[in-house]
Amino acid sequence: MASRRRTLLKVIILGDSGVGKTSLMNQYVNKKFSNQYKATIGADFLTKEVQFEDRLFTLQIWDTAGQERFQSLGVAFYRGADCCVLVYDVNSMKSFDNLNNWREEFLIQASPSDPDNFPFVLLGNKVDVDGGNSRVVSEKKAKAWCASKGNIPYFETSAKDGINVEEAFQCIVKNALKNEPEEELYMPDTVDVVGGNRGQGSSGCC
């Protein structure tokens, strides 16, 4: 199985400006954090090789600009995504409230074949800030939102400290596989993985 041609998984990271999309991506791919990131204009892109269940994947991670108006450019690269990662800042209510908007906009623009079951993963970032004292969105609330959207897996992360980032992306890979086109033939055990993935709790899947 591992000898098969590696599979591409396209992942889009969405969320308000400044919630830490670029940081999360860089923490995951380069294991680095800087508090000197530039504002992302349009979109940025990184790849990472990942191994999952004895198979090799290339993860294409698209980091997007957080300003709302850039959404209009999204249609170009949302298409063909295998998973959409929504990010909010646990210290910003607005970034949480906008999640609906991001999700809907993604579904409209990516127009996946089965929007109701398209895999999303939610990340509540910046849990490290101020020792959690400036936090305004509770875990409960975030999970409730995830539950209302069809059990979206949820992780609380800190791109700065690297908390939960690896785990979150493991889950992202797993969920991205859920969406893999049927026509690519897989061994039964792979299908099992896909099947077993369903109905995972909102507190993450890995």
Place this chain on the structure above:
Amino acid sequence: MGATPFDFDFDHKRDVYGFAVRPQHLQRFREYAKIYKEEEDERTHRWKDFLDRLADSADLPSTPSIHAAAAGDAESAEKSVKEEHHEAENTDTDTNLEYLKEADGNEELGDVNGEPDDIKGVTSNLEKPKEDSSSRGADCDEDDEEEGEAEERNIKIECVDQVDDNDESIEAKGKPEDFDDVAGNSEKLKEETSADYVTPNKASEEFKEINEGSEEIKVINGGSEGFKDQNGGSKELGEVNNDNFKRFEETPFDKGLLDELEPIKVESWRRVRASLSIIEKMMSSRVVKRNDTANAISGEVATQLASIEEDRAVEETHEGNSAEESYDAEKVDRSQDGAPGDSTSVTLEGDNGGSYFPWREELESLVRGGVPIALRGEMWQAFVGVGARKITGYYNKLLDERTDVLDEKDLKDQVVNEQKSSPKKDPKPEKWKGQIEKDLPRTFPGHPALDEDGRNALRRLLTAYARHNPSVGYCQAMNFFAGLFLLFMPEENAFWALVGVIDEYFEGYYTEEMIESQVDQLVLEDVVRERFPKLAKHTDILGVQVTWVTGPWFLSIFINMLPWESVLRVWDVILFEGNRTMLFRTTLALLDLYGPALVTTKDAGDAITLLQSLAGSTFDSSQLVLTACMGFQSVKEMGLRELREKHRPEIIAAMEERSKDRKSWKDKKGLATKLYSFKHDPSSVCPQVDSKEGADGLQVNGDSGSTTLGSYLTGSALENELDEGIDLQDQVKWLKVELCKLLEEKRSAELRAEELETALMEMVTQDNRRTLSAM
């Protein structure tokens, strides 16, 4: 960063401009630093030569044109320098006075808004340099038949100090060989240098008084030492060069660059300024016609502006104590002379401006070769037509607006609260404010000039622009443009440069819908397909759209996408040309350079990553710009415009389609989405829903029911979303209500289904009967 922004805590990874060099590029950057320096020396010569000739051949007195880019904050600093200088060089003052008479005669020549006739005057001067130089020679008691000699002597005789200064600036760029040419002067030169060195300090002190928040001036006073260390590239260079190089180098670091540059450059590039005004005049011819809106705000100020500037310059040469008064008087006179009919005449001239400026081509080729660092700020201002755009007081007026409401504390509160509480307080919330605050620290992070004062200036600039053009407001990427301009010119001028670029060069690019930006990407795709069919085929196979990568290139005008030297070289051309053609050409050049590598890639990720990283290491800026300008010369604005017209409808249609989708999606998903957004007050929702359902009866089932609910909630509940957290209890309540509603819908749907089934059965029965009877 505080008072000593150039302390040692900097890594050695910043370039001449103060921008960080990516670690993976350090090695190559070091290699290219030498080449950059050589190029810089060479272009400095070429530009000096060109500008000298321009000044001479145009027979324009150098002094009145000093206004060219000196407008704004730096002016007084400049003036004081000039005063000192004139005291030292009385002979020079005399010639200047002579020129003054001439200036009066040729008054309109120096006027940015000059009428076509006057421009022709310039042209004829340019065309007959011999006559000019001889007449000029007469003025200076120096008749020489040979133009070249006349030029030389003019320089020597009238502007001894200038020659020295020019040499000084050459020296400052670290080319000791050039020294030999002026070996005789070298002693004097050193004196000059040290004398000049003092003036910036004085000037900047004065400037500090005028403009608070100009901390950066301290830098020039004391920062030169630490500088060498901060700069990876310059360290190498520094070994070759003397102190002057350091001095030259540090100036570009500062946001109010002109403020420091000015005192030095005004002296060393004085003749340059004469030519600068000519260039500015040419460039601004395409500006003035656009000034209508601005005029509406400030009346005739705009048209008066040029003459005001000119008079200021004149005043500087007069340099008497009474200058202020005569300046005011003159100002009124001149503005009356200059104002009427200006904009129309310039519009005419702008249409076929090229033919009036025979040296335009030479200038174009110089621009393609790069603008010297020392001149960049002023040239950029001249290219964008800052002087012609500028309306005195407009910038401050924009900033004064609602300052009572929007002081900085408010701004900070706003960020902290994320609009949680503020919208009510502000009568007309400026929704871009939060975004600007977020992006301030994300604009060239760590850049020495963007300390607290730098960020404040950046904030003011972006705020002023957003108020100036609400249809754009603030769009990410503008922070980079504004930041860049601030490095090269005074704040207010940077504002006008930004206005020029966003309002005109990139009109429709950064608005809410970003239509032109999308159109350009479609156009680019067309052009790429035409130019690089093989590459296009390959990317098609990989499933890659080139626009994924080029979109961000265009939007950020290559900032952060190419090495800085290349970015600035591309900007030189863009600002000069006044349109977006260079974006296309540069992109095509990059694809030309890296296409061969791209077609070897095996998957989409590799292709994109490769293109990005190759672009990011395009250190050979000359190769890039020349490939772009020469290799893709046939890509022209006119052709692009046609393609834009062709593609625009698609974009607009797609946009409308999406907004329809959005609406129907919202309606469709209304229930599920709103289920969550529901916060409180479920009772107020239910009665309405119930009554609707009741009224519409059986006909209304599932779909329309949730539509009503959806639109109702979109109207109210969504907006309340910011107010409060979602209580689980509320959710349970809401779920119950929803459940009831769904059950009801289900029941009615079932009823309807039953009805339909019955009806169908009946039809079938009837049909059967008929069949039977027919048999």
